Amino acid sequence: MEYIDGDTLNDVWLDLPEEEKQNMVNQVVEIMRTMRTKTSFKLIGGISPDGCSCPLVDDRDATSGKGVVDGFGLYDIGPYESVREYLQSVFDRQFHHMDQMLRKGTLSAYEAEYRKEMSECLRNLTLEEAFELIKRKRDDFMAQPYDCKYPFVLRHGDLHGRNVMVSHSSPRRILAILDWDFGGSHALPLADEAFEVSSPDSNENTDVRVKQGDELFNTLLQINKLVGFLPSDDQLTKLVASMKLYVLDCEAKTARGSHVIASVGADPSIDADIPIDTEE
Known part of the structure; x- marks a missing residue:
């Protein structure tokens, strides 16, 4: 140094x-x-001090035992040959971290830190609801033939x-x-x-x-x-962000708000056709 x-x-x-x-x-x-x-690279990945490619860091911190899960060998931590492989790891990492914490009980040493972090991120979802939403999004992604060059x-x-x-x-x-x-x-x-x-x-x-x-x-x-502005790829941007907890929470809040509005509109006791006085 x-x-x-x-x-x-x-x-x-x-x-x-x-x-x-x-x-x-x-x-x-x-x-x-x-x-x-x-600059040009054949793989997506981190850069080690000797200049060779190494597993991707990508601003994903190691709090609440995330770094521990990386070492379990449950998913590919890179380098990646394609954008799809990288995105798959984004989904897999969040899924396996929550699965190990909530279902497998292998991260009990980090539970207090984890629950504090979750309480700051999740206002409209329980942990189990967030996990099920992540699981569903991950399954949906795995079923679609997404990639980009x-x-x-x-x-x-x-x-x-x-x-x-x-x-x-x-x-x-x-x-x-x-x-x-x-x-x-x-x-x-x-x-x-x-x-x-x-x-x-x-x-x-x-x-x-x-x-x-x-x-x-x-x-x-x-x-x-x-x-110069970067190429715009809304689908890629949304997929990368979709596993962030605050995004999941905002989606849940929006969905529940829409549900409430829909329920009110469907209530037969509420007359939606309120007459409006008009001048002749």
């Missing part, structure tokens, strides 16, 4: 003159373009100003990109985007923070535009 003497872009951004900010934007854009267009490119997975080191002196230049724990090769639509250079200064008053927030958001949009 090498020590790098510099500042994070996040820490210095708000104090940079406009010319230096634009210089930093141009450097970030060039790095992101290079990652998307000048995209180049596999380099992705950092946590790319923002806090992980970019820049030189102390002007003109500032990017020295390094830090924290590659979630780095690897991934399908192009899932490459890094929405780069946040910094965040508003919490020591400033509300008006100043709002102004800073607007400027930072505009910078994010500028970087997105200059780098």
